[in-house]
Amino acid sequence: MTTALFSIAGAVALLAAVMVVTSRRIVHAALWLVVALGAVAGCFGALHAEFVALVQILVYVGAIVVLVLFALMLTKAPTNPLPALTTRRSPFAAVVALVLALVLGSGVVLAFGNEKLKPVPDGSAEAVGTAVFRTWVLPFEVLSVLLLAALIGAIVLSQRSGKKGDD
Amino acid sequence: MIATAWRVVGVGFSLLVVLAAALLYGVDPQQTTSAGSMIGQDFWFSYEFRTDDLTVLMLAVVGVVSACVQVYSIGYVRERVASYTAIVTLFTAAMIAVVIADNLFLLLIGWEVMGACSYLLIGHYWERSDARAGAVKAFLMTRLGDVGFLFGIFVLGVGYHTFRISELGDGPIEPHLLTAGTLLLLVGVIGKSAQVPLQTWLPDAMPGPSPVSALIHAATMVAAGVFLIARLYDVFVAAETTLTVLAVVACVTMLVAAFCAMAAVEVKRVLAWSTVSQLAIMFAGLSLGTDDGRHAALFHLLTHAAFKGLLFLCAGVLLHQVGSAAFVVLRRYTRRGALRKRLPVTFVTMTIGLAALAGVPGFAGFFSKDSVIEAAWHHARDGSAIGWVVLVSVCLTAALTAFYCVRLWLWVFFRTPALAGALGAFEDDDPMADLEEPDSSKLREGSWLMLAPLILLAIGAIGLGYADGVHLNWVVALGTTVLAVFGALPAYSLWQRGADPRPVFLEREFGFDSAYGRAFVVPVQWLARLAVGGDRDVIGGYVRATGRAGVLASAGFRKLQTGNVQTYLTAAVVGAVALAILAGVIGS
Amino acid sequence: MPIVVPLLLAVALFCIGVYGVLARRNAITLLMSFELMLNAVNINLVAFDAWHVDGLATGQTLAVFVITIAAAEIGLGLAIVLLLFRGHGHVDADAARDLLEQDPVEKGVEQ
Numbered sequence: 042m043t044t045a046l047f048s049i050a051g052a053v054a055l056l057a058a059v060m061v062v063t064s065r066r067i068v069h070a071a072l073w074l075v076v077a078l079g080a081v082a083g084c085f086g087a088l089h090a091e092f093v094a095l096v097q098i099l100v101y102v103g104a105i106v107v108l109v110l111f112a113l114m115l116t117k118a119p120t121n122p123l124p125a126l127t128t129r130r131s132p133f134a135a136v137v138a139l140v141l142a143l144v145l146g147s148g149v150v151l152a153f154g155n156e157k158l159k160p161v162p163d164g165s166a167e168a169v170g171t172a173v174f175r176t177w178v179l180p181f182e183v184l185s186v187l188l189l190a191a192l193i194g195a196i197v198l199s200q201r202s203g204k205k206g207d208d
Numbered sequence: 209m210i211a212t213a214w215r216v217v218g219v220g221f222s223l224l225v226v227l228a229a230a231l232l233y234g235v236d237p238q239q240t241t242s243a244g245s246m247i248g249q250d251f252w253f254s255y256e257f258r259t260d261d262l263t264v265l266m267l268a269v270v271g272v273v274s275a276c277v278q279v280y281s282i283g284y285v286r287e288r289v290a291s292y293t294a295i296v297t298l299f300t301a302a303m304i305a306v307v308i309a310d311n312l313f314l315l316l317i318g319w320e321v322m323g324a325c326s327y328l329l330i331g332h333y334w335e336r337s338d339a340r341a342g343a344v345k346a347f348l349m350t351r352l353g354d355v356g357f358l359f360g361i362f363v364l365g366v367g368y369h370t371f372r373i374s375e376l377g378d379g380p381i382e383p384h385l386l387t388a389g390t391l392l393l394l395v396g397v398i399g400k401s402a403q404v405p406l407q408t409w410l411p412d413a414m415p416g417p418s419p420v421s422a423l424i425h426a427a428t429m430v431a432a433g434v435f436l437i438a439r440l441y442d443v444f445v446a447a448e449t450t451l452t453v454l455a456v457v458a459c460v461t462m463l464v465a466a467f468c469a470m471a472a473v474e475v476k477r478v479l480a481w482s483t484v485s486q487l488a489i490m491f492a493g494l495s496l497g498t499d500d501g502r503h504a505a506l507f508h509l510l511t512h513a514a515f516k517g518l519l520f521l522c523a524g525v526l527l528h529q530v531g532s533a534a535f536v537v538l539r540r541y542t543r544r545g546a547l548r549k550r551l552p553v554t555f556v557t558m559t560i561g562l563a564a565l566a567g568v569p570g571f572a573g574f575f576s577k578d579s580v581i582e583a584a585w586h587h588a589r590d591g592s593a594i595g596w597v598v599l600v601s602v603c604l605t606a607a608l609t610a611f612y613c614v615r616l617w618l619w620v621f622f623r624t625p626a627l628a629g630a631l632g633a634f635e636d637d638d639p640m641a642d643l644e645e646p647d648s649s650k651l652r653e654g655s656w657l658m659l660a661p662l663i664l665l666a667i668g669a670i671g672l673g674y675a676d677g678v679h680l681n682w683v684v685a686l687g688t689t690v691l692a693v694f695g696a697l698p699a700y701s702l703w704q705r706g707a708d709p710r711p712v713f714l715e716r717e718f719g720f721d722s723a724y725g726r727a728f729v730v731p732v733q734w735l736a737r738l739a740v741g742g743d744r745d746v747i748g749g750y751v752r753a754t755g756r757a758g759v760l761a762s763a764g765f766r767k768l769q770t771g772n773v774q775t776y777l778t779a780a781v782v783g784a785v786a787l788a789i790l791a792g793v794i795g796s
Numbered sequence: 797m798p799i800v801v802p803l804l805l806a807v808a809l810f811c812i813g814v815y816g817v818l819a820r821r822n823a824i825t826l827l828m829s830f831e832l833m834l835n836a837v838n839i840n841l842v843a844f845d846a847w848h849v850d851g852l853a854t855g856q857t858l859a860v861f862v863i864t865i866a867a868a869e870i871g872l873g874l875a876i877v878l879l880l881f882r883g884h885g886h887v888d889a890d891a892a893r894d895l896l897e898q899d900p901v902e903k904g905v906e907q
Contacts, residue, residue, distance in 0.1 A: 044797035051805040058809055058832050062816035067825060074828050081835045084805070085859075090842050093859050097838070100863050105831065105870050112824055112874040116881040134778060134818035141785050142811035148792070149803045156799045158847040164856060172853035173860070184864050191868035195875040771896025774826075774889055778818045 043087055043160050050083035065122040071109050078102050090164035211289035218278040218297045225271030225304060232264050239310050239374050251371060256310035258374055265506060266307040266435055269513045272668075273427040274300045276661035277419040280521055283657035284419055284528055285332075292332055296423065299325035303428050307435065312361045312371045315436075319357065319400070322429050323350045329424065330416035339415035349409040353399015360392030364443065377442035390443060390450040393436070394457075401433030401487050404461040408720050411472075411480040418524025421476060426483050426520050427513035434490045434509050438502055445497050455495035455594045459601035462488035464718060466608035470615070471714035475523045475533040478616050479516065482565060485605060486512050492598045493580040500583035507579050511572035511672050515564035518665035522558040525551065525654045525662070526620075535619050535708075541651070542623040550651040553659050555621060557666040564669040566613035567606055567692050569685065572673035577606060578684050579676070585684065606688055610695030618703040626706025802843035809836035823877045823887040827870060834866045 057077035064070040078101045085094035173181055237260035244254020278296065285292050302325060305318030324347075331343035365371040367385035368378075397403075402410035413425055424430075437444055437454075444450055462485045469481035486508070493505035527533045529551060530541065541547045548555045564573040581602050588595030618624075653659065702708060713719065770776075809832055816829025838859045845855020881887050 044801065047797065047801065051801070054835075055805070055808055055812070058812045061825075061832065062812055062820060062829055067822055070825050070828060074831065077832065078835065081809075081839065084802070084839055085842055088802070088842055088846050090845070090856050090859075093838070093842060093856050093863075096860055096863055100867050101831070101835075105867055108870060108874055109824060109828060112877055115878060116824065116887045118822070118824070130774070130778060131815075131819035134815050137778065137781055137785065137818065138811040138815035141781065141814055142807055144785055144788050144792070145807045145810070146804055148788075149807060150800055153799050153803065156847065158797065158799045158802075158843065161842070161846045161856065162849055163853070169853055169856050169860065172857050176852045177857050177861075180861060184861060188864065188868050191872050195871050198872070198875040198879055769896055771893030772890060773892070773895065774818055776895075781814060781818065 043089075046087035047084055050080050050087055053077075054080035054084065066120065067113060067118045067123070068110075068120055071106065071113060074109070075102055075106050078106065087160075088164070089160035089162075092164055092166045092169045095166075211293065214290045214293040214297070215278070215282055218281075218293045218300075219275060221297050222271055222275035222278050222300060225267055225300065226275060227271075229264050229267035229271055232259050232267065235259065235264075237261075250369065251365065253313060253371065254311065255314055256372060257308045257314075258310040259308065262435070262438055262506070263307055265510065267304070269431075269510060270300060270303050270307065270428050272664075273423055273513055273517050276517065276521070276665055277423040280422075280524070280658050280661045281417070281419045283655040284524055285417060288332065292329070292417070295325050295328050296420070299329070299424065299429075303432065306432055310373050312365060312373060312376075315373070316358065316361060319396075319432065320354060322424075322432065323347060323354065323400070326350070326413070326424050326429055329420040330413045332417055332420065333415065336415055338412075342409075342412040342415050346409040346413045349406050350399045353396045353406055355396075356392045356394075356399070357396025360389050360394075360396060363389035363392060373439065376440065377446070383447075386443070386447045387449050390440075390447040391453065393440070394450055394454060397433035397436055397491075398457065401430045401491070402484050403433075403457050403488060403491065404464055405720070407461060407465065407484050408717070408724065410484055411468075411477050411717075414474075414476040414480055418476070418520055418527055421480075422517040422520035422524070425480065426516035430483060430487055431490075431509050431513065434487065434494065434505060437491070437494050438506055441494075441502055444494075448497070451495050451497050452594060454491055455598060458488040458491035458495055459597055461485070462492065462601055462605045463608070466605050466612070467714055468717045469612040470608060471710040471717075472612075473535045473708075473710075475526060475535070475538070475616065475620065476520070478612055479519050479523060482609065482612065483512075483516055485609065486516070486565075489577065489580055489602055489605065492602060493583055496583055496587045496592075496595060496598060498583060498587055500586060501580075504576070504579040504583040507676050508576035510675070511564065511576040511669070514665050514668035514672050515561045515571075515573055518557060518561040518662060518669055519565065521658070521662055521665065522554050522561060525554045525658055528658070529651055529654060538620045539623075542619075542621065545621070545623070546651060548621050551653050553653055553662060557662040558621075559617065560666045560669050562613045562617050564673075566610040566696070567688055569689055570670070570673075572669050572671070574685075574688065575673035575676065575678070575680075577602070578680065578688055581606075581688065582681050582684050603687070603691055607691045607695035610692040611699045614696040614699035615703065615708075618700065619708070622703075624703055624706040626704065799843060799847050802839055806836040806840040806843070809833070809839065821888055821890050823880060823889045823892075824874070826889055827873050827877070830873075831866065831870065834862060838862055 054077050057073050057080055060073040061070050061077060064073060078097065082094040082097040082102075085091075085097060237258070239258040240256055242255050244252050247253050274296070278293070281293065281296070299322055302318045302321035306315050306322065307318075309315040309318060327343045327347040330346055331339050333339045334343075361371070363385055364376065364381075367381040367389055368376050370376065370379070399406045410425060410430070414421060416425075444454075465481045465485035465488065469478050469485065472478040472481055490505040490508050490512070493501045493508065495501070523533055526538065526547075530538060530547075532538070538547065560571070564571040567574045567577050581599060584595050584599040584602060586595075588599050716722065813829045813831075813833035813836060816832065817826055820826050820829060841855040841859045841862070843855075845853065845859075877887055880892060884892060
């Protein structure tokens with residue numbers, strides 16, 4: 042059961058990912074990204090990690106993709122299909138990705154062989170929240186500082202006065 | 209101040225030499241012995257000196273001429289006086305070393321130092337390119353001869369088993385070693401005394417100061433060759449082949465040089481060729497192999513030193529006062545006899561010198577030349593072919609000598625009676641040259657410092673003829689006088705017509721220089737260009753190539769900097785994948 | 797299920813993401829491909845948490861942290877992309893060669 046659900050979600054994710062990297066219309070690529078991210082959330086759900094799945098949808102689909110769409114709008118992304126959306130080195134990149142896949146895949150298979158896993162025993166918000174605020178509270182606080190830094194950085198970067206990327 | 213000090217040293221040294229000659233006169237021949245060292249297993253090398261008649265004669269010649277030249281130079285030389293005087297003094301000392309040496313190596317040392325001083329002195333006016341070229345040419349050609357000289361010393365020394373001159377000729381020696389050794393010495397003599405085929409350096413040494421020409425290239429250095437053969441006469445007499453070779457060389461040289469003198473258009477060049485010719489007469493006398501011949505040659509050396517030294521010093525006065533010794537220039541002063549009237553002492557002494565050279569009866573040259581002819585005649589009468597060859601050559605040369613002496617005298621001092629000047633008699637000559645006249649009001653006689661030696665040498669040019677005691681063979685005397693007249697008449701008639709025909713092969717001096725240039729200079733220059741090209745293009749190419757390779761390599765590496773982020777990322781990923789594979793391969 | 801399944805899925809997503817980062821021209825699509833890579837990592841983390849249960853919920857917690865960091869990162873990344881757009885008028889990552897040092901060496905420096 043878990044396997045079937047996971048496989049379906051995974052297939053959808055893969056397909057959508059391929060469409061993201063090969064689509065000729067930029068906005069379509071962004072929308073395919075939504076599908077991919079949602080499918081990944083589905084994968085999480087299949088593994089009974091509901092909290093992570095929900096956070097994925099909230100943050101990724103809800104915020105990040107929206108941000109991407111806003112950026113596309115601000116950079117006047119064309120809506121017509123662009124043939125030159127992929128660079129000349131795409132065959133080489135494909136080869137590189139393939140080799141990487143082979144290396145990693147064979148490594149994984151050789152390492153884990155026939156190990157089995159069961160779905161996560163406790164993936165509820167209560168369980169994860171308890172873990173975060175007990176064991177992982179320090180990284181949590183650091184993360185909030187990190188977010189603050191990112192916020193300030195983004196504001197500084199987008200200031201207009203003479204900061205046209207002179208770095 | 210240093211110049212004055214050197215002048216004092218120079219004159220004093222020359223006078224010391226004269227004093228030494230006077231003191232040694234009549235003393236029995238002696239040799240000194242001194243400490244030495246062994247060379248190898250067999251040979252003893254030491255500094256030994258000797259004295260005999262020949263030494264006294266040479267000391268006297270060197271001393272007197274050197275003293276005259278030093279005094280004359282005080283008035284003549286104006287720039288770099290100290291170095292000039294010092295080198296002339298060094299030269300005199302070297303000649304003394306040659307003259308009093310009893311060891312062949314000591315003689316060689318003096319010989320080489322003389323060559324070096326000659327080079328330095330010819331190049332005294334080193335601002336002039338012809339002086340620099342002449343100095344190098346003189347040095348190289350005499351050096352070429354000196355190589356033969358050195359090996360001749362080796363061969364003779366090994367053959368006689370001693371290097372001591374007084375012992376050479378006493379012991380036995382294998383004939384071919386003797387011939388080889390003497391022939392090699394002859395090569396050195398030919399180089400030093402400017403005989404064919406190494407004669408071309410002497411006329412080109414004339415850009416040197418005139419007193420230098422008088423001392424080195426007339427009286428002493430070039431006469432060192434004659435001295436050497438006279439000193440080693442026993443050895444040379446035993447080697448008949450060498451004497452024959454010497455005779456041939458001498459006869460060819462005397463005629464070649466006399467012909468070249470007939471076509472020279474500058475006073476010093478005429479005198480230079482004349483020197484070569486007269487030296488050849490001395491060598492011809494030596495080549496007869498008899499005591500008469502040696503005596504005659506040395507007598508001619510003595511008188512030649514006097515009158516040729518005198519002539520060069522007179523040419524120096526002309527050069528100093530007028531500014532040039534070329535016929536083309538000097539004949540412009542002949543319209544009102546400016547040179548004769550304004551330089552009277554020079555005119556008279558030069559006349560005396562030319563008369564002595566030409567063999568006018570009563571002057572020194574007449575007596576010494578006659579003694580050579582007499583010695584040749586005696587030898588020829590004894591049935592020797594060499595004697596006949598020498599006799600004929602010397603007689604012919606006497607006629608030619610008279611020709612060029614009269615030619616020189618007339619063109620320089622007297623205006624040709626031909627109408628409208630001599631059209632084109634000399635190069636760059638203007639047909640109307642005879643009619644215009646340069647400003648000769650500033651023309652003055654030289655200072656007494658320059659005139660006193662002239663007068664002294666002029667007295668010698670007359671008086672030395674009688675130094676040997678007068679024993680004339682009247683037939684010979686009459687014969688040479690007739691020959692001199694035969695030589696002088698064509699010169700007079702040409703001058704009278706205002707013509708100076710100079711055949712091309714004489715103007716080119718038989719093409720020796722151009723042949724040597726093609727045979728030696730051109731290949732050496734080609735080799736030099738090859739070496740420079742090799743250094744610049746081959747070796748330099750490698751050097752530049754290393755720099756270029758570095759630049760190219762860096763340019764290649766710079767291509768990695770595309771500025772494209774994705775390229776960098778691709779490279780990073782590829783690298784990481786490669787490392788992972790490598791780690792996996794190594795790990796398994 | 798065999799653990800290999802989620803792991804291989806993660807590998808595939810990761811490599812698709814790598815391809816997208818290396819081959820896509822528009823800078824924003826580049827960032828989107830990067831998101832795919834991060835998601836692959838997340839799948840890995842959760843799978844391992846399911847496989848090896850420690851009482852700390854390490855994998856899930858780390859996955860949440862990764863999502864947070866991804867959000868921060870894309871915020872900054874898009875700010876940079878906007879700067880790029882402001883400077884060049886386009887967001888073509890392939891055409892932006894600002895990292896390239898202009899050639900300061902004069903030509904023909906050797907003799």
